Amino acid sequence: MSKDIATPKRTQEILKKYGFSFKKSLGQNFLIDPNVLHNIVSHAKLTKESAAIEIGPGIGALTEHLARNAGQVVAFEIDQRLLPVLEDTLSPYDNVEIVHSDVLKANVAEVMQDKLAGFKDVMVVANLPYYVTTPILIKLLMEKLPIRGMVVMMQKEVADRITASPSTKAYGSLSIAIQYYMKAEIAMTVPKTVFIPQPNVDSAVIKLTRHETAPVNVLDEDFLFTVSRSSFAQRRKTILNNLQSQLPHGKEKKDLILAALEGANIDPARRGETLTIQEFGKLADLLLPDFK
Ligand code: SAM
Numbered sequence: 001m002s003k004d005i006a007t008p009k010r011t012q013e014i015l016k017k018y019g020f021s022f023k024k025s026l027g028q029n030f031l032i033d034p035n036v037l038h039n040i041v042s043h044a045k046l047t048k049e050s051a052a053i054e055i056g057p058g059i060g061a062l063t064e065h066l067a068r069n070a071g072q073v074v075a076f077e078i079d080q081r082l083l084p085v086l087e088d089t090l091s092p093y094d095n096v097e098i099v100h101s102d103v104l105k106a107n108v109a110e111v112m113q114d115k116l117a118g119f120k121d122v123m124v125v126a127n128l129p130y131y132v133t134t135p136i137l138i139k140l141l142m143e144k145l146p147i148r149g150m151v152v153m154m155q156k157e158v159a160d161r162i163t164a165s166p167s168t169k170a171y172g173s174l175s176i177a178i179q180y181y182m183k184a185e186i187a188m189t190v191p192k193t194v195f196i197p198q199p200n201v202d203s204a205v206i207k208l209t210r211h212e213t214a215p216v217n218v219l220d221e222d223f224l225f226t227v228s229r230s231s232f233a234q235r236r237k238t239i240l241n242n243l244q245s246q247l248p249h250g251k252e253k254k255d256l257i258l259a260a261l262e263g264a265n266i267d268p269a270r271r272g273e274t275l276t277i278q279e280f281g282k283l284a285d286l287l288l289p290d291f292k
């Protein structure tokens with residue numbers, strides 16, 4: 001087995017060899033701790049029958065751990081300067097393919113069909129670029145890719161919001177948007193010291209697992225998210241006030257909103273943050289005919 005990329009010494013050597021300078025605008029904070037990488041990969045429960053999709057391989061720190069544990073790895077990297085570096089650092093592995101692309105613009109489903117055909121078990125595993133964590137997660141989830149789940153590192157504050165339960169400070173429309181698609185839990189928190197350069201914020205790894213049965217079935221997913229976003233528009237306001245001010249012509253249609261709340265058995269004086277995803281689902285279905 002070749003020596004790990006993710007040691008402080010080897011990482012410095014690689015960066016020096018290629019004269020690489022970090023781009024803060026691309027969220028480039030590279031992992032330099034093999035133990036953290038080992039833990040991330042073990043949460044993904046990969047076997048040689050699994051495939052892994054990575055977003056942002058950097059110089060390949062996580063990629064090589066994935067290559068050792070999975071049958072095939074596909075990694076999307078936006079920064080062209082990293083392509084020759086990755087070709088070099090990942091040369092010991094013949095089961096890795098780098099796709100030079102902004103993952104937000106990539107057709108991930110097509111790449112999966114092309115490069116991971118035959119793999120029934122696919123996980124997304126990544127140390128995400130923090131400036132686009134939420135758009136990346138939402139994109140991958142809304143595309144309903146045939147994946148088992150994700151193990152992804154992000155800013156701890158975002159991880160807290162994604163995994164939050166009702167009636168907590170961190171609970172909001174992001175919790176609903178992600179938990180609608182997958183079970184979300186924090187796998188571990190990670191100190192700043194395991195990166196170079198060190199980020200300004202604390203980090204956490206979350207594990208997302210596809211639901212066996214959906215937590216709620218709704219008529220229109222987009223509208224569920226519209227209702228939940230509207231309900232959290234001003235956290236201190238009641239759900240009735242928020243819906244009135246956020247839904248189209250909500251002020252004039254107060255009676256219809258009240259009827260929907262009553263139908264869903266939700267007290268109009270409650271705050272959005274107390275509603276479960278099931279309650280949001282029921283409410284969205286009842287509001288749908290009059291507000292979409
Ligand atoms: N995986 C490496 C590690 O753990 O050391 C690097 C992680 S670093 C936090 C994020 C990586 O994502 C960088 O390599 C960056 O260039 C890349 N990146 C940033 N935005 C991206 C995007 N929109 N699509 C694909 N890769 C992106």
